[in-house]
Amino acid sequence: MATLTHRFEVTLSDTARKEQISSPVPDFGSVTTDHMFIAEYANGQWVNARITPFQNIPMGPASSVFHYGQAIFEGIKAYRQVDGKVKIFRPEKNWERFNTSAERMAMPTIPRDLFMDSITELVQIENLWVPDEEGSSLYIRPFMIATEELLRVKPSDNFLYMVLLSPAANYYSKPLNILVSDHYTRADYGGTGFAKAAGNYARAMKGQVEARAKGYDQMLWMESPDYKYIQESGTMNVFFAIGETLVTPALDGCILDGVTRDSIIQLVRNAGHKIEERRITIDEVLWAHKNNLLRDAFGTGTAASVAPFQKITYKSMDLELPPMAERPFSNDLKTELDKIKYGQTPDIFNWMLEI
Numbered sequence: 001m002a003t004l005t006h007r008f009e010v011t012l013s014d015t016a017r018k019e020q021i022s023s024p025v026p027d028f029g030s031v032t033t034d035h036m037f038i039a040e041y042a043n044g045q046w047v048n049a050r051i052t053p054f055q056n057i058p059m060g061p062a063s064s065v066f067h068y069g070q071a072i073f074e075g076i077k078a079y080r081q082v083d084g085k086v087k088i089f090r091p092e093k094n095w096e097r098f099n100t101s102a103e104r105m106a107m108p109t110i111p112r113d114l115f116m117d118s119i120t121e122l123v124q125i126e127n128l129w130v131p132d133e134e135g136s137s138l139y140i141r142p143f144m145i146a147t148e149e150l151l152r153v154k155p156s157d158n159f160l161y162m163v164l165l166s167p168a169a170n171y172y173s174k175p176l177n178i179l180v181s182d183h184y185t186r187a188d189y190g191g192t193g194f195a196k197a198a199g200n201y202a203r204a205m206k207g208q209v210e211a212r213a214k215g216y217d218q219m220l221w222m223e224s225p226d227y228k229y230i231q232e233s234g235t236m237n238v239f240f241a242i243g244e245t246l247v248t249p250a251l252d253g254c255i256l257d258g259v260t261r262d263s264i265i266q267l268v269r270n271a272g273h274k275i276e277e278r279r280i281t282i283d284e285v286l287w288a289h290k291n292n293l294l295r296d297a298f299g300t301g302t303a304a305s306v307a308p309f310q311k312i313t314y315k316s317m318d319l320e321l322p323p324m325a326e327r328p329f330s331n332d333l334k335t336e337l338d339k340i341k342y343g344q345t346p347d348i349f350n351w352m353l354e355i
């Protein structure tokens, strides 16, 4: 159980929700809740931490985030348990990653208690916003932006840390069609791929738009300059079942250290299956497909949970994956993970934080 210090000043909204959110739950990210968390960084310290009604924030046009893009974020989910309680999935991992991102982007880190309490206190206040429809959750979006008003290029001295909440329905309702990128990249060695930095998402948008225009759900990001090694897909880590073994790209500084990825690896290992974290080429996937060894392929992420791939297109080749009923991993892993998240099975890894 999270211990709450209630150290933040709280101003409640007059128009706050008075009853549990009902179905249909809005599409992912489209609705924010009644309250938000905000803290300011000035003179080397986090100050003025408070929960307020959801509101606009005054910002000068010279604020550094608008020009040089010091901005990072996280994505976490709270789940309505079968017994009605609310629990958050592995938020401490997100706190660690938030600070990894902050350090890479020359931004201040956040103390553990400030991060954890900002989330737990806000979710507690917004309890009625946690949906109970199947597959739904309350998405938690902590983020930090540079606010110093100065047009000279330098790391900002001032920042805002905020948390927003958004009720979320299931992200993908059907298996995905994936286009292998042979032109754009998402991340490179020495860059910011391992950080959840806003700029990573900005640079990925054009590829995503072009993939969508060609009828694909997501891009499969490849390593430059030869576009042979697989990185990740959209905002998901990726897994391929080749024969009996599940393979996922190793954490190499280019891909995000996904909390879902880590959870899937633990679940697979715990079930006694073979899993390898290593470099994987598109040629190996093509070879496995040709030899009927490509038995499953899926993406993982907080938003999408486990999202199976239906088709992977490389240049002009379409790789069709086996029907969902024949998949050795994706169905079972999604079910197993969801059962833990919704409290339908014992939380043997101690992943859920009760609020």
Ligand SMILES: Cc1ncc(COP(=O)(O)O)c(C=O)c1O
Pocket (backbone or CB within 6 Å): 075, 232, 234, 235, 236, 237, 256, 257, 258, 259, 260, 261, 300, 301, 302, 303
């Ligand atoms: C680029 C990228 N890769 C992978 C993931 C999956 O990470 P997680 O499982 O922590 O949500 C995300 C989402 O956060 C992402 O944005």
